[in-house]
Amino acid sequence: MPALSPSLSWRQRAALHWRMTRPGFLLITLTACLLGLATAATAGAVRPATAVLTLLLACMAHAGANVLNDFHDALNGADAANDGAMFPFSGGSRLIQQGVVSVPHTARWAAWLLLPLIPAGLLLAWHGGPGLLAVGAAGLGLAWAYSAPPLRLMSRGLGELAVAAAWALVVVGADFVQRGHFAVLPAALGAALGLLVACILLINGVPDAAADARVGKRTLAVRLGGHGAARLYGVLTLLAQGVVVTAVWTGVAPRAALAGLLALPLSLAAAALLGRHAAAPTRLKPAMALSIAAANVQGLAMAAGLGLAAALA
Known part of the structure; x- marks a missing residue:
């Protein structure tokens, strides 16, 4: 199979490469940076x-x-085996499985996206401080270790932990570039946001669980089952908002951060739907959408609250 059809125009090629990145999920990274x-x-x-x-x-x-x-x-065959994928929430972009792009072309596109981050990160570190190198290295390491052998954290039930850490690092890194040093506030609020991002991965893994199990991809959804995943989802949801409340109560965060609690009804609704339909994952699309909305609402609400407080100070 050719890397891309030679009949595609440059606009079609650009649109295809954009689709390969799964752009709908990039909003949560924008939210983490804004926070x-x-x-x-x-x-x-x-x-x-x-x-x-x-x-x-x-x-x-x-x-x-x-x-x-x-x-x-x-x-590893996970996406090919996943005949129950619920696009765009689970099962990847599906472009390889549809024969639109080749596996080698996908690897090259990943390299084109990731390798420039090294010199660009060095430039940011030159402006923001050397501590940013540690944040960037940890973030790239998690991106690699999440799916690449030999670690393959997603297959060991550690994918959600890796994702929570990665998005907490986005918040910490965005703050560090501006301050030039580490601070407790972004770490605390980044941890809260990271937990809700982990919830997205957890619920998205439920429809994929059967296919993942067949290829030895032992995600938390595979290990816990649908109802176990629902219980963990509820715990992570309450823990995420508990971190925000604790940060405000201890004086680490200003009261404006409590705006993040606006996401709680969305998370609880998603948890209830997951518990109700854990055995019928084809009915989980609304819960998946609510999970994405909750993480973005929490991050954006906290960012708006802190930004307004800073402007009025």
Whole structure:
């Protein structure tokens, strides 16, 4: 199979490569960056040029990780075996399985997205401080270890933990670029957001569980089953909002961060739907959409609250 059909125009090629990144999921990275910029704003430190570069690089990293995940799921057979995928929420982009792109082309596109992050990250570190190198290296390491052998964290029941850590790092990194040093506030609020991002991965894994189990991909949804995943989803939801409340109560975060609690009804509704339809995953699309909405609402609400508080201070 050719990498791409030679009959495609440059616009069609660009649109296809955009689809390969699973753009619908990139919004959560934008949200995490905005939250990190908002936590930095509480200290009076926001530089527009580096903020824009941070947004761009973080979205490139997420896009590259998505493409890399499609590549490795094609190699291990998970996506091919997944005849119950619920696009666009689960089962990858499906472009390899549809014969639209080849596996080698997918690997090359992942490299094109991820490798430029190294010099660009060095440039940001030159402006923001060397500590950013540790954040960037950890983020790239998690993107690789999530789906690539030998670690393949997603297959060991550690994918949700890796995802929570990765999105917490996005918040911490976006803040660090502005401040030039680490702070507790972005770490706390980043952890809260990361837990809700982990919920997205957890619920999206339920419809994929049967196919994943057949190819030895032992995700949490495979290990716990649908009802076990529903119980864990509820725990993670309450823990995410508990982190926000605790951060405010201990004085780590200003009261404006409580705006993130606006996401709680969405998360609880998703948890209830997951518990109700755990044995019928084809009915989980509304719950998946609610999970994505909850994470974005929490992050954007906290960012808006902190930004407004900083502007009025």
